[in-house]
Amino acid sequence: MSETPSRVLEDSQGPRASFDDIKIGQSLGEMEWQITDDLIDLQCQLDQDFDPLYCLPGASGKRLAPPQITYRPPRWLFSRTYNVRGLFVGWEMESIAPITSGMTLRVSAVITEKFIKNNREFVVYQAEGKSADGTLLFRSKRTHVLDFVERTAPRRGAGIDSGIKPEKI
C-alpha cells in the first residue's frame, strides 16, 4: 500500500511558509551583489558556455556576464523573507544593459501575485537590478510553485532540503 502524499511541514530553517503567509506587495528587500571574473567563470561553467563573448574582455576591457547570472539574487531575497522550497516554474527577463565584471549591482524584489492552478499554490515576484549609479540593468519576473505535491495534501514531516542555500552561485 502506498503512503498518502503529503507536503513538507518544516525543515532545518523552521516551518515552511504557507500560501496564506505570503503577502502580495511584500518587499523582499534588496541586496548588493558584486560581479567578478570568478563569478562569470562559475556561471559559464554551470551553463557550459565558454564563448569568448563571456570569457574574454570586451571592448571596455572588462568581461561581459551572461544575463542569466542574475537568476540567484532575487531567489535569495525570496528565501530571506519566506522559508520555501518548491520549484521554479516561470522566468521572464529583460536584459536592458550589459552587466560587466567589477560592477556592484543593487537588486530588489517584491511579491506581486499569488494564485492557485492545477490544485497547486503559485507565488510571483518581480525583481530589478541597477548599477551603482542607478542605471537599470535588468527586470525579471519569477513564478514559484510552493510544493510539487497538490495543495489538498496535508502538511507533515520534515524536509531535508530547506531551499535556503549559501548565497553564492
Next chain:
Amino acid sequence: MPVLTSAVTKGFELPTVSKKFRLEDFKRGDEKTIHTDYEAAAREGLPAPVAIGPQVAALTFRQLRLCFGEHWLTGGKWNLTFRRPVLVTDFCVARGVVTQTEKLTDSVRIYCDVWIENQKGEKVIAGTASGLIPL
C-alpha cells in the same frame, strides 16, 4: 558573428543546443538537495532528483547567444515556463523558430518561440524570446 541577421524571416529554425545531464552537474559541495539526493527529492513528492531549472534553460540561453551575439546583452528578453521537472540524467535539446520580426528605428526585433525537449520529445521548458539586431 550572430546567426541571425536583420533579413531573417519567419520560420527560420534556430540552431539546436543539447546536453546529456548528470547528477554531478548539480552538486554543490556536500549539500543534500532535491537536485542531488533521492531522499530529499522523495520528501518533496518528486520521483527522483530534478535538474536545476536555470541550468537546463542555459541550453536556450546558449542558443540565443549564438543567434544574437553581443546584441543579446542589450534588449534581449525571454519568457520561459518550466512545464515539467527534468530529471538529473535526462538528455535535453533546445530548439527554436523565428515567429516575427519588427523593424525599429535602427534595429530589428526578432521574436522566436523557444523550447527544450527531453529524450522522449516532451517539451519540458517552453516560451518566447526576442532580441535586437542592428540594421
